[in-house]
Amino acid sequence: MLSVMVSVPALRSRWAVVVVAALVVAQVMLLAPRFIPEGRHAPSESVRLRVATINANGGGADPRALVDLVRTERIDVLAVEQMPSGGVQALDKAGLGALMPYQELHPEYDSSIYSRRPLSRGGTTQVNTAWPQTTAEVTVDGRRVQFMAVHTYYPLGDAKRWTQDMTALASLARRSGPDTVFLGDFNASLDHTPMRELLAAGLTDTHAELGRGWARTWPVGHALVPPLIQLDHVLHGPGLVGISVGEHTVPGTDHQAVVAVLALLPPKGQAT
Template sequence: MNRIRHIRQYCGVIWILVVPFAAWAALRVTGLEPAWPWVPLVAFTPYVALASIVPAVLGAVRRQWPAAAVAALSCAALAAGVLPRHLPDANPAAAGPPLHVLAANLQVGQGDPEAFLALVRSLRPDVLALQELTPAAATRIEALGLRDLLPHAVVRPAPGAAGSAVYARHPVRELPLPGHFYQARVVMTMAGREVDVVSVHPCAPHYRQPTPCWREGLTALPRAEGRLRVLAGDFNATLDHPPLRDLLASGYRDAADVAGQGLTNTWPMRGWGLLPGVAIDHVLAGATIAVTAFSAHTLPGTDHRAVFAALRLPR
């Protein structure tokens, strides 16, 4: 009798381990979004996918086959959503001019301006998208010579985290973009064609802020629609968030994902204790634009890594 009771208790422990992973996989696959805190939690799906191996192995070792089967199915579902980010994708046959894009969140203007300008000089982007650009930060980086490198710009600095800007090597004109933050949007004329560029920064899904603000910011972004469009910046979303996946489904590709670096973490880089990193900073390019390189760069003073993508436009 004691042996039977012990077996039942052990089976119960295994199911306690299995059920949370199964629920996570079901929510991730179906795209359902329960109330906060699921929206920020789903960003950690790559870690959960790795940990989901444990109950599958434990169930198999203990021959608890129903639990092992559910655990294995959950593990497979999570892996199917995560592992492709580690594999490079094919590119369209784009033989047009190169377009280099750099995006950086300056964390309320605290990013080190000298280090930032050194990065710009090193990478030589054609387009620079900035987020959390305060008036003081804009003054500092322009005084250091940013306009000498990227003379054309739409600059919308603001106190706090709402400011943004797009600096460019080629002429730009501003386009309106609805949303809660000042997400700068421009059309850049380059090599006889126009490229739509947005410095992306929707609200963060925070317990002190309603998630509709976050979702509306992502929904307000222009769909790809087969056009030459680039969205770059702090999306406050990973490839596991349905609004970002919906945006990609409109015809964008994530540069890091295409380059096989979709698991490269960009936040948080400092000040958040033991919180593991997630990939919330992106460069999205229209499907006709090739991605030839991607990299992420740590900047002193900010908790985000800058992201850089080398693109090539179609002929």
């Protein structure tokens, strides 16, 4: 009787180990692709676009530091979220207007786009998001690349509202062409189902594409709390490919800026 009583817990323990091991293997298989570069390459003559996004923390981001980042990284297109009108003026005073004279500014809607290159078809979206998202196009090598500065509602404030925002973005992505870039503060990591659904709509996360699957962009600036998750992303359509991506600290904001280099791929069927 004693041996039976001993063997039952042991059997249960073995099954627990098997279940845990299976879960670990499944998790590794799920996460592994994020750490393995996809290996797509662009022809050496392909045009490169240097893009960046930053959540300015309600205008708290140091304007001079942000302008220095744009200058040092030679940014072509910059998306800024959570920058009120006063912050826009501070950036202009710090010299951003001289570096990026083409602008689609909508501080009233929480996002703006700055560019070294002329912008066209600027405006805001009219979909079911908490506030409109700012959009504009840049013509590169005869092709119009559409940019969207993204800032969604935050899930801890209203999970339903945030999910609606992400669903609306996925709808926009499905209607967008291959030369599309969504960049900004999505308030979502790659582990969130709505983010995976957005990617399934035809977008690629540049960090995961380049094997940088454990980037962390929030929170920063806290002595006792290190960055934990990636909320800030550069997503692109199949007409582009990621060349490099990295995170940069700008004093005054609790998000890291993300800087990515994207290359335009030749249209399908065109010889390289």
